[in-house]
Amino acid sequence: MPSLSQAYRPETTIFELGDAFYDPVTAADFPETILRFRNDRAAAEVGLDGLVDDEWIAHFGRFQPLPDTLTQPLALRYHGHQFRVYNPDIGDGRGFLFAQMRDGAGRLMDLGTKGSGQTPYSRFGDGRLTLKGGVREILATEMLEALGVPTSRSFSLIETGEALERGDEPSPTRSAVLVRLSHSHIRIGMFQRLAYFRDAESLTKLTGYVLRNLYGEQPGDDAPARLLDLVVERTAKLAAAYMAAGFVHGVLNSDNINVTGESFDYGPWRFNPTWDPAFTAAYFDHQGLYAFGRQPEAVHWDAMQLAVSLRAIAEAEPLIAILDTFGERYQGAVSDAILWRLGLTPRDPSTDRQLVQTIEPVLRGTATPIDRFFFDAFGGVLPDSYGEAWSDVRAALAAHAPRADRSHPYWSGEPCSMLIDEVEAIWAAIAERNDWAPLHAKVDAVRRMGEALAKRPPSR
Template sequence: MLFTPQHAIDELGDEFADPVSAAPFPETILRFRNDRAAAEIGLEDLDDAAWIRHFARFEPLPGAQPRPLALRYHGHQFRVYNPEIGDGRGFLFAQMLDENGRLMDLGTKGSGQTPYSRFGDGRLTLKGGVREILATEMLEALGVETSRTFSLIETGEQLHRGDEPSPTRSAVMVRLNHGHIRIGIFQRLAYFQDTENLKRLTGYVLRHYYGEEAKDDAPQRLLALVAERTARLAGQFMAAGFVHGVLNSDNINVSGESFDYGPWRFAPTWDPGFTAAYFDHAGLYAFGRQPEAIFWDVMQLASSLRLICDEAPLVAAMDRFPAAYTREVTAAVLWRLGLKPRNPEQDRALVQATERALTASKAPLDRFYFDAFGGQLPQSYGEPFAELRGLLAGYEPRKPRDHPYWEDSEPCSMLIEEVEAIWSRIAEQDDWSPLNAKIAAIRRMGEALQGSGDARHRWNEGRGEALA
């Protein structure tokens, strides 16, 4: 397709962002370019020199916005309100349409200081960039709606960080995702009692991320849509065994797409108390508490919208979340098990039995899903899986196990030990082959799981989505 630049962000005006410039990096070594994602927005034909000009030196793309924009937002961080944040080491670089006509953003991480950097250097460690590649590739393969890591370029600086060995190598990353409008942007406007811009932002999100024009019920309509989309994301996290680690309100995108990965991990077993961030001492964002955390963040959106809407319709919109989560986690687990749905009652019973069996047995998650795909659970799975085995007998596979992936002796996984081993080869030997091999293995797994014509990613079917 042709590159189709957009300037939708201009509709919001000067109150939402600050023009900024990228840092002048001493080196630009291309380490990763996502040609699969680039093809979706018409940029796959850029040669490496042009890629570096645009995604390390940040020369504007043809017809795109002339200057990067650092977005303004507030947010609750571990339930404590912080009015002093915003895009502190990133910016919105360009907007364009993808092959499905959706508005997409190219945003950065590690591109230098902005008015919101506070005491930070605005940089990204190379390890942080490598970790984000691994997270986004794995989540995409597992059917989670996620940003994609678009580009990673090493920048030749030595960075000092208190929570990892220093000095360490630096990088600038570009991500492609369906908007950068965070709940925290609404919170900032509510903080300043800015009702006019709250209305403007509500209309912008409805128009560009849900395909609807704002009407009299715009605030409650938006909240209902966000509640449904974020409930879906919570369900997908659980089926993937993924722990985001920092589900603050400034990290929740109102399009319902996961992004901004820091201390993430994949849980080795179904352990509700498993945490990703070493500083999450209370387990606020533990694996099993993620639906609650996301619901709490959406409540902050509801609180912000009270400036422009009565409380009762907002409460009704929020009430969609629990039922939507139950529906979505059920659909996501069935999808990962490779099964066709039957009916809501039976499907929910199957998922509950799966959770009970995995909790009791402490079976490795990736191994279980690999062995059980299509509904044929091996006899080696003993007593804790007896109930589940009986329920599986009534289900049909949604696709056959005919991809070569299913002949492998081990499932593709992304546990912390694997992440550290990949990074060690880069840090110690500048050997990128394990990373490249892992990306290829993840994409191969994704082919096996998703297959031809699979509609798991419903957001690829268009911008809008009807609600009952």
Template structure:
């Protein structure tokens, strides 16, 4: 098998936790495996880009074990709050972790699935993923990566030849299995399950695993873990806002402890800076609306603190939790300055510029993607009149962090609004025409290159 022997560094750290943390499972036996998307850019970071297409589909569609890593797929156990209601009947219901390895940054990463079949945690579900859902997740991860949001990457999408019945899609609809590359699948809900079961020994073991393997720290201190998670999730919240992204379902089982966004269902990008904009049609109260995402993530991290209370004193946990807001503010300032394409200047001036930008976006109704495209580098076009006077004056003092020489800036802004997602899906559904998806991925990556620091 042509795996790059220098870049491929297999691991099996998950096994050190013991079988109380997961259930060995078998993948579904699909009628067919038709490769629809392979992310060689991400695969190169873990030494898998040299696989042939046939080998690729065997490993990521039939799940033949990769060498020297996990011997079989593992469905992880966890609980979680779903729309603030606690649910002890969760766990990997249509996915599993089937390999671990080191990436080119020496991080431990997981290969996890979506749509790979039933597990003990499927709760009467079929364990499958619709092809449209796989296409949507591919688009979300590519767009977020380009916009500097910590995210899982879609490594592979394979059509599996089954007809699925779904209430939110025209049915029957086509099926797929997706493989994601993720820094971790350890969720806040992973700790909640152990706290719910009052298993202090297992809680301590998971704290040590997380600090050692995901943060490279020789520690088993729960307070230290919470402090690191607060910092990472504050950054994620800020990057969501700068990207104009709405995850849609920020339940505590969908927030992992490395602050890396993952598991995309009803996501949307907000057309304008509307704090009330929601992604999920079933989010009737706007709990996970665009403007409430930092609050939602902070609330989720609070549940981690509550879980860790069984093995740590309350006072230092509360103190760590209370740093979320003070950490979020400089993170959102930095993230929006990055999208503006200017270098930081002074903390007070930077904060004022960002607040003026948010006010003008909210009151003007200008499209988020249009504005950040036009202003990149700090030169606001003359077509922006009121309410942009304050922003224009503030930008005059800033230096660009990067020029506009890249060919991307000679075209139109790359966006990913719901209408565009539907327009990409339509030719796939009607004619099995994947050209629009491939073109969009290429355009997103071009934008990523133009924005990159």
């Protein structure tokens, strides 16, 4: 038996849906399994931090089943809009659901993979992941978690010893398999697939599954509208969190939007150096569909696709009314997210929004680095080096009480960023010298920033 703690609480709730929702698959047999990253902080939350490295590799590189959960990996079935074009030929093409369990808060969690081999939905792909892609996902998820963005977490990265050919990066390149810990991988695209096949019975079943297992609610007569209401709330908060973090996901397709509002699947992501609404992450996003400033619109559009799918089992009027609340919810959420990153306490909706509306044009107009501003302004007081252009911002900040102080050692140094040049330098150290120290040092630095941001003032 593997070394599991008492916190390990396995589940098999996915079986409630039945085999019309997934396909049993087999993981690839990799030539090598070299452990490169294990997230013991995340593992502790689900009782897996006690695994020794050999056990870890057996489960997350060779995919030997964990006790009392899934006995075989499952590739989930879904469709989705990709850059607004509907695609019925997708699904889990290089990943699968490996295990389910509860975390310390009782939430249902999934361990899913990326790069674990071919499935019925691989089409012409090899089902693999580049090592660089895995390293980039670690960096993205660690930074987003520290910045308060609801995100999947990079749980494990194991190098697999294959030489991959890729058209968009130097090849051959090294390969890896990534395991993610997520609060479900149920996507909007799963609902779209069922609507495409006009399968009202399965839509009702999936709606009930999500409400019961992911939101802790028993489905009633208004289950579709209730689900949409919850998803609109969570996705509005997700879009707001992206903006406060200065993050550009790059591919906000409907198959990449989780119904719990948790961000995942990081391909061509970037952090915006300055507040540039037109900044894009994906070199193939020629129209700027998923540019930094258009992300709230993109997430709202994806939520609309859920509503369209639920129309098969619900009346249109209540669904439309819920969709119409997205903008208001987003405005409140972006105020909360920016105030949190500034270390300030919310005051009232009008004052909070005024602060955001004051900051944004000055931040954009002065081309001040995003991370520099939030670092300097944490606690609500701008340094004297910020000149006359910032006078209105200075006054708006003063209207809010601090929620946290600057006593953490992080605030005595320099702001932690995750811009593309540093990401490439971290990868270069691995690619050229097999030097993993910069990656692990960066993860440590990001986590220190997260501690500083979340720190509460002492009790009075």
